[in-house]
Amino acid sequence: xxxxxxxxxxxxxxxxxxxxxxxxxxxxxxxxxxxxxxxxxxxxxxxxxxxxxxxxxxxxxxxxxxxxxxxxxxxxxxxxxxxxxxxxxxxxxxxxxxxxxxxxxxxxxxxxxxxxxxxxxxxxxxxxxxxxxxxxxxxxxxxxxxxxxxxxxxxxxxxxxxxxxxxxxxxxxxxxxxxxxxxxxxxxxxxxxxxxxxxxxxxxxxxxxxxxxxxxxxxxxxxxxxxxxxxxxxxxxxxxxxxxxxxxxxxxxxxxxxxxxxxxx
Amino acid sequence: xxxxxxxxxxxxxxxxxxxxxxxxxxxxxxxxxxxxxxxxxxxxxxxxxxxxxxxxxxxxxxxxxxxxxxxxxxxxxxxxxxxxxxxxxxxxxxxxxxxxxxxxxxxxxxxxxxxxxxxxxxxxxxxxxxxxxxxxxxxxxxxxxxxxxxxxxxxxxxxxxxxxxxxxxxxxxxxxxxxxxxxxxxxxxxxxxxxxxxxxxxxxxxxxxxxxxxxxxxxxxxxxxxxxxxxxxxxxxxxxxxxxxxxxxxxxxxxxxxxxxxxxxxxxxxxxxxxxxxxxxxxxxxxxxxxxxxxx
Numbered sequence: 001x002x003x004x005x006x007x008x009x010x011x012x013x014x015x016x017x018x019x020x021x022x023x024x025x026x027x028x029x030x031x032x033x034x035x036x037x038x039x040x041x042x043x044x045x046x047x048x049x050x051x052x053x054x055x056x057x058x059x060x061x062x063x064x065x066x067x068x069x070x071x072x073x074x075x076x077x078x079x080x081x082x083x084x085x086x087x088x089x090x091x092x093x094x095x096x097x098x099x100x101x102x103x104x105x106x107x108x109x110x111x112x113x114x115x116x117x118x119x120x121x122x123x124x125x126x127x128x129x130x131x132x133x134x135x136x137x138x139x140x141x142x143x144x145x146x147x148x149x150x151x152x153x154x155x156x157x158x159x160x161x162x163x164x165x166x167x168x169x170x171x172x173x174x175x176x177x178x179x180x181x182x183x184x185x186x187x188x189x190x191x192x193x194x195x196x197x198x199x200x201x202x203x204x205x206x207x208x209x210x211x212x213x214x215x216x217x218x219x220x221x222x223x224x225x226x227x228x229x230x231x232x233x234x235x236x237x238x239x240x241x242x243x244x245x246x247x248x249x250x251x252x253x254x255x256x257x258x259x260x261x262x263x264x265x
Numbered sequence: 266x267x268x269x270x271x272x273x274x275x276x277x278x279x280x281x282x283x284x285x286x287x288x289x290x291x292x293x294x295x296x297x298x299x300x301x302x303x304x305x306x307x308x309x310x311x312x313x314x315x316x317x318x319x320x321x322x323x324x325x326x327x328x329x330x331x332x333x334x335x336x337x338x339x340x341x342x343x344x345x346x347x348x349x350x351x352x353x354x355x356x357x358x359x360x361x362x363x364x365x366x367x368x369x370x371x372x373x374x375x376x377x378x379x380x381x382x383x384x385x386x387x388x389x390x391x392x393x394x395x396x397x398x399x400x401x402x403x404x405x406x407x408x409x410x411x412x413x414x415x416x417x418x419x420x421x422x423x424x425x426x427x428x429x430x431x432x433x434x435x436x437x438x439x440x441x442x443x444x445x446x447x448x449x450x451x452x453x454x455x456x457x458x459x460x461x462x463x464x465x466x467x468x469x470x471x472x473x474x475x476x477x478x479x480x481x482x483x484x485x486x487x488x489x490x491x492x493x494x495x496x497x498x499x500x501x502x503x504x505x506x507x508x509x510x511x512x513x514x515x516x517x518x519x520x521x522x523x524x525x526x527x528x529x530x531x532x533x534x535x536x537x538x539x540x541x542x543x544x545x546x547x548x549x550x551x552x553x554x555x556x557x558x559x560x561x
Contacts, residue, residue, distance in 0.1 A: 002376055009373035013359070020361040087353035088418060091323045092374040093346040264325040265280070 006094050007102045014106020018072060028114055031064035035121050042129060050131045051228055057122035058140050058227060065115050065148035066175060072110060073155025074167035076103045086264050097256035100156065104252055107152045115145045136231035143237060146244040147213035151175055153248035160255040178210035208247050212240050270336060270426050270457045271299035271322065277330035278317050291317045292481045294331060299459050304452055306472035307461040310553065314481040315461035316354055319430050323351050335426065350424035354431040356415035360404035364395050364414050367403060368421060375422035389417040409440040416447060427451055429460035433467055445471060465545050477552055484552040494543040503536040504528050510536065
């Protein structure tokens with residue numbers, strides 16, 4: 001119970017750090033600007049305002065959610081070591097894994113607030129255009145949030161043992177592979193690569209399947225889903241929630257193991 | 266029988282640095298004990314291994330060899346850190362927090378409830394003279410103020426053991442005196458204090474016992490009056506004549522009375538006669554072979 005209180009305190013502090021970080025405001029403003037640009041783009045289209053606004057809006061939320069997760073995630077642990085603030089924290093009666101979990105909780109809180117702000121702007125833009133807002137839009141936004149949560153856990157994992165630059169590069173690389181996983185698996189199945197192929201296939205099973213969170217235009221349970229038409233149900237979102245929590249739990253366990261073995265020189 | 270609060274038993278640390286994992290022996294088999302209620306000074310030049318030794322005790326660095334205990338609890342464990350307050354060298358804190366916010370965060374990590382946190386934070390901010398600056402962001406604190414907020418966070422959980430890594434480092438003379446006074450107050454309150462320094466005068470003014478570390482090895486430890494040689498080194502006589510003041514150093518075997526009689530006969534005035542025994546500086550030079558200049 002006490003560990004939860006300590007993790008909560010560290011999480012709120014991480015959130016406070018993000019709130020007081022001006023770079024994040026710039027990213028958020030850029031995202032909001034992108035969504036507002038849908039107003040203009042919609043006018044330029046031929047009666048496709050709804051499609052344009054939804055695509056640009058959800059694309060913006062997804063892109064900036066992931067960017068914020070990487071930008072903040074790779075710096076969280078590194079800054080603690082680089083600025084030596086970890087000396088005072090780790091000498092308190094806490095476990096090192098609590099530091100990692102606290103950072104992640106703060107990160108998730110930050111992402112939730114940032115994505116909520118972007119979602120409010122998107123809904124407002126749709127309202128200005130007198131376009132309907134349906135539950136599918138909210139489901140898509142929740143999927144964006146879950147995806148950014150998984151990416152944040154990966155960023156924290158890499159930052160527990162490497163520099164922000166490398167952590168950022170690794171996380172971005174995994175993000176692109178994770179988003180292209182169905183295609184990569186298909187290619188792997190078609191190629192005959194022998195033992196190397198088996199190894200590569202195994203590696204692909206370790207990579208997070210981020211396409212689970214980016215479903216519009218995909219074939220799900222035998223039907224094509226689209227944010228502009230027949231979209232996934234809440235039960236699908238619940239399934240991806242379990243996947244995201246499970247993947248983040250594994251990543252954070254590994255991060256905690258690496259972090260617990262580090263010397264704070 | 267006195268209670269051992271800190272026990273370091275043959276602690277050693279080897280770092281592996283660079284691409285080829287070159288071995289660097291930072292600390293070699295350092296053993297010492299700190300008894301309840303005393304102030305032990307860990308003395309040594311810069312780079313001697315003091316901070317590495319302290320970090321091993323705080324659980325920040327894992328020893329390559331040996332073991333340590335705090336209040337009989339093995340290091341590093343949560344239990345070993347329960348009654349402990351630590352001030353790192355040149356402390357760094359989240360600069361976006363205010364002094365009051367930092368103490369509240371640290372209080373939560375120490376497991377203090379909200380009312381205890383507020384009461385202790387208020388008391389400590391006043392005690393270290395930061396009451397008026399408590400709502401100011403730490404990025405606007407001076408070095409001395411950061412040192413004082415660092416002391417406040419170290420004392421938040423009312424620790425029985427306080428470990429201070431170079432607490433006077435970078436402070437002006439007034440700041441150093443304030444920290445020295447605070448350390449003495451902490452001892453009066455019955456706390457045990459372990460602190461590292463490379464400043465000899467701080468050790469002489471504060472410590473009951475001293476452990477001298479150089480090049481990662483413990484050279485000497487014990488009460489100051491025990492480790493300093495009781496033998497007379499020389500006698501310093503300051504004389505004043507027509508040509509001004511003159512310093513005369515006499516060997517222990519020389520006849521001081523005869524020299525004084527001679528000076529008076531020459532019409533000189535005797536300003537002072539000082540028998541010089543070994544000082545901490547002499548001991549430091551003896552043990553470290555001249556590195557004292559670099560250290561202080």
